[in-house]
Amino acid sequence: MNSKLALILPLALAAAVVPMAVGQKGESGKNADKIEPALPKKAFAKPKQKRKLLVFSVTNGFRHGSIASGKTAMTLLGEKTGAFEAVVSDDLANFETDKINQFDAILFLNTTGDPFFDKKIDKAEAQAKSERLQKNLQNFVKGGKGFAGFHSATDTLKPRGDKVPEYSKMINGAFDGHPWGGGTPVSIAVEKGAEKHPIVAHLDGKNMDFKEEIYQLRDPYDSSKVQMLLRLDLDRSQKVGLKRADKDYANSGCKDQGRGKMFFTALGHREDVWTNPLFQEHLIAGIESGFYITELIGFGVEGLTGNYSRGACGQWIENGEFAYPVSEVTVAGNLADMFANITAASDLEFRAGTNAPTVRVDGMTVAGV
Numbered sequence: 001m002n003s004k005l006a007l008i009l010p011l012a013l014a015a016a017v018v019p020m021a022v023g024q025k026g027e028s029g030k031n032a033d034k035i036e037p038a039l040p041k042k043a044f045a046k047p048k049q050k051r052k053l054l055v056f057s058v059t060n061g062f063r064h065g066s067i068a069s070g071k072t073a074m075t076l077l078g079e080k081t082g083a084f085e086a087v088v089s090d091d092l093a094n095f096e097t098d099k100i101n102q103f104d105a106i107l108f109l110n111t112t113g114d115p116f117f118d119k120k121i122d123k124a125e126a127q128a129k130s131e132r133l134q135k136n137l138q139n140f141v142k143g144g145k146g147f148a149g150f151h152s153a154t155d156t157l158k159p160r161g162d163k164v165p166e167y168s169k170m171i172n173g174a175f176d177g178h179p180w181g182g183g184t185p186v187s188i189a190v191e192k193g194a195e196k197h198p199i200v201a202h203l204d205g206k207n208m209d210f211k212e213e214i215y216q217l218r219d220p221y222d223s224s225k226v227q228m229l230l231r232l233d234l235d236r237s238q239k240v241g242l243k244r245a246d247k248d249y250a251n252s253g254c255k256d257q258g259r260g261k262m263f264f265t266a267l268g269h270r271e272d273v274w275t276n277p278l279f280q281e282h283l284i285a286g287i288e289s290g291f292y293i294t295e296l297i298g299f300g301v302e303g304l305t306g307n308y309s310r311g312a313c314g315q316w317i318e319n320g321e322f323a324y325p326v327s328e329v330t331v332a333g334n335l336a337d338m339f340a341n342i343t344a345a346s347d348l349e350f351r352a353g354t355n356a357p358t359v360r361v362d363g364m365t366v367a368g369v
C-alpha cells in the first residue's frame with residue numbers, strides 16, 4: 001500500500017534492515033513453563049539485523065530470587081520474537097573495550113551494589129577496574145547503543161556522599177527503600193500523555209494491577225528529565241509509609257543518553273511479574289526501542305533526476321502523536337519537491353561536524369506500512 005502522507009522521521013531513528021536469524025538457545029531456566037505461554041506472539045518491530053543483548057545480573061548486595069526467571073524471560077523473549085539474541089553472562093570481561101562493542105544493548109537485570117567491583121583482586125585495583133568499566137559502559141551507550149535497567153538496577157552504583165556516578169544520572173535516581181513490599185497490591189498507571197508511546201501503547205491507557213514491590217527513588221531522580229512511561233497510581237494502591245512529599249513514584253521511563261538510549265522499568269521483583277504478558281510486552285518494546293538508533297540505512301538518490309528512496313523505520317504519527325512503530329518502509333520522493341516542502345523543527349543542536357534538526361517533509365510517498 002502506498003500513501004501520500006507527511007512523515008516525520010528523526011534522522012537518528014531511521015534504520016536499515018536485513019533478515020535476522022532467531023537467537024540461539026541460551027540459558028533455559030526457571031519457570032520457563034509459566035513464562036512461555038505469556039510471551040508476545042511477535043516482535044514489537046522485528047529487526048532484520050541480528051542483535052545481541054547482554055543480560056547482566058551481578059549483585060554486590062541483595063540478590064533477588066527472581067533473577068533466574070528474568071534470565072529465562074529475556075532468553076525466551078529474544079527467541080520467540082526474533083528481536084535479539086540474549087547473551088546471559090556475568091563475566092566482567094564483556095565490559096572491556098575489546099568486547100563491549102559486540103553488543104547492541106546491555107541489560108542490568110536486578111543488579112545491586114557495585115557489580116563491577118571485582119572481589120577477587122586487591123581493593124584499590126578493584127576500585128580502579130570498576131571506574132574503568134563504568135566509563136566503558138557510558139561510552140558504549142553515549143556512542144549510540146542501548147541500556148536497559150530492570151528493578152534493582154536503581155539499587156546499583158548509587159551516589160555516595162557528593163560523588164554521583166554517571167550511571168546514577170543515566171538511570172535517573174537511586175533506590176531509597178520500598179514502602180510497598182512484595183506482597184502489596186499496587187496499581188501502575190500509564191503516564192498521562194504517554195498513552196501512545198510504543199513502550200506502553202499495548203496497555204491502551206489502562207492500569208496494571210498486581211502485587212509488586214515498588215521503590216521510591218532519591219537524587220539524582222528527576223522525573224522531568226526522562227520520558228516517564230509508568231507511574232505508581234497512589235489513589236488505587238495500598239498506602240504505606242510514603243516518604244516523598246511530591247508523591248512522585250516512577251515505575252518506568254526512557255531517555256536519550258548521548259547518541260544512545262536508556263530504558264528503565266522498576267518492576268521485576270516478584271517471580272510472577274515475569275509471567276505477566278503485559279509486563280513482557282513492556283520489556284520487549286523497551287529493549288527494542290534501544291535498538292532503533294543502532295541501525296543506519298542505505299541511501300539512494302539519483303543525482304540527475306533527484307529521485308530519492310530510502311529504507312526506514314521510525315514512529316508513525318497519527319493525529320499529531322506517535323501511533324506505532326514502523327519498520328521496513330520505503331520513503332521516496334524527489335529532492336526538488338522535498339526541499340520545497342521541508343519544515344525544520346527547533347531542535348537543532350551543534351554536536352558534530354554536520355548537524356541537522358528534525359525535519360518534516362510533506363508529500364512523501366511511503367510504501368510498506
Ligand SMILES: [Zn+2]
Pocket residue numbers: 064151152213269
Ligand atoms: Zn526487589
